[in-house]
Amino acid sequence: MSNAVPNGVQSVQRGDTPMEVPVFSARNVSMTFGHGKKICRAVREVSFDIADGAIVSVVGGSGCGKSVLAKIMLGLYVPTAGEFFYRGLPITNQHMHWNEVQSVFQDPFSCFNQFFTIRSQLKDAFGILQNKLSKSEIEDRVDAALRAVNVQPAEIEGKYPFELSGGQMQRMLLARIFALRPKVLVADEPTSMVDACVRANILDYLMKLKQELGMTIVFVTHDIGLAYYVSDQIFIMHEGRIVEAGEPDAVALSPQHPVTVQLIEDVPDIHKDWIKR
Ligand SMILES: Nc1ncnc2c1ncn2[C@@H]1O[C@H](COP(=O)(O)OP(=O)(O)O)[C@@H](O)[C@H]1O
Ligand SMILES: [Mg+2]
Numbered sequence: 001m002s003n004a005v006p007n008g009v010q011s012v013q014r015g016d017t018p019m020e021v022p023v024f025s026a027r028n029v030s031m032t033f034g035h036g037k038k039i040c041r042a043v044r045e046v047s048f049d050i051a052d053g054a055i056v057s058v059v060g061g062s063g064c065g066k067s068v069l070a071k072i073m074l075g076l077y078v079p080t081a082g083e084f085f086y087r088g089l090p091i092t093n094q095h096m097h098w099n100e101v102q103s104v105f106q107d108p109f110s111c112f113n114q115f116f117t118i119r120s121q122l123k124d125a126f127g128i129l130q131n132k133l134s135k136s137e138i139e140d141r142v143d144a145a146l147r148a149v150n151v152q153p154a155e156i157e158g159k160y161p162f163e164l165s166g167g168q169m170q171r172m173l174l175a176r177i178f179a180l181r182p183k184v185l186v187a188d189e190p191t192s193m194v195d196a197c198v199r200a201n202i203l204d205y206l207m208k209l210k211q212e213l214g215m216t217i218v219f220v221t222h223d224i225g226l227a228y229y230v231s232d233q234i235f236i237m238h239e240g241r242i243v244e245a246g247e248p249d250a251v252a253l254s255p256q257h258p259v260t261v262q263l264i265e266d267v268p269d270i271h272k273d274w275i276k277r
Contacts, residue, residue, distance in 0.1 A: 021088045022049035023184055023216045024073055029082035030240075031068050042068040044240035045082065050233075055210055055217040057227030059263060060237035066220045069237070070188045073218060074103055099130050102182035104173050104190040111173060112161040118172055119156060122146075125176050145178035148212075149205055174205050181213050188220040203230055224260070225267040228252045236260045 031043040043065045050056050058066050071077045075091040091097050112121055122142045143153045149171040209215055227234050234251045236244040244257040255261045
């Protein structure tokens with residue numbers, strides 16, 4: 001399909017992907033908006049590989065480029081410089097990409113239409129998949145997904161998004177992911193709207209998704225405490241760059257970059273005990 005593959009990464013066809021080809025590879029990827037005096041360098045020359053089945057957290061303060069990087073992974077933005085690959089190939093077809101790579105965004109209300117019932121929207125979500133399922137298969141998968149996030153299907157029967165709380169809606173987003181079973185999930189601050197208790201639940205669901213579906217998860221957060229708790233690898237972002245990357249123990253217990261040290265200081269006390277001392 002393409003011979004433009006990252007250095008050292010084998011060229012392979014989809015469907016015949018050996019384990020060692022990363023899910024995402026970035027080589028000097030930059031994303032710039034505007035020009036001249038109004039230029040905004042949202043992402044600057046980032047390079048990384050994300051292995052199949054890994055949970056990688058992208059951590060940094062507000063405006064450091066996390067969501068822009070997440071959107072590059074989702075194929076919503078094409079980098080203005082550098083090379084970005086999904087399983088060794090450039091993202092050329094968004095719809096094919098979304099068949100495998102799905103997202104959970106910050107605001108669950110913006111992802112659901114207020115004028116349609118939740119159940120009808122969970123079912124409609126299957127329209128994005130290229131393998132069409134039968135009506136009864138879709139009903140069954142929606143029921144199973146609701147139960148996976150501890151909601152009985154009857155609880156949301158006939159309900160509209162505005163009838164649910166923020167925490168319940170966030171569970172509906174996760175239910176959609178459970179139903180669609182993507183290979184890769186990009187979760188951009190999925191816990192930012194909810195209280196600490198619901199947040200812990202959502203993180204447990206994410207871990208369950210990884211275990212049950214073998215998903216690769218990219219978890220975007222400003223909270224290094226949460227990242228420490230869930231990830232195999234942490235990327236620290238600052239002003240568009242990845243300034244530190246490594247395993248959670250290395251990054252959280254012996255931070256090398258002052259930005260990482262600051263992020264650890266900013267961790268709310270209730271999460272501090274997650275970072276082992
Ligand atoms: N579509 C856009 N047009 C112009 N600037 C943008 C756009 N999207 C993001 N930015 C800018 O890029 C920078 C990084 O944004 P973002 O990735 O959303 O940060 P965060 O780390 O908080 O998610 C910010 O300065 C933001 O204003
Ligand atoms: Mg953001």
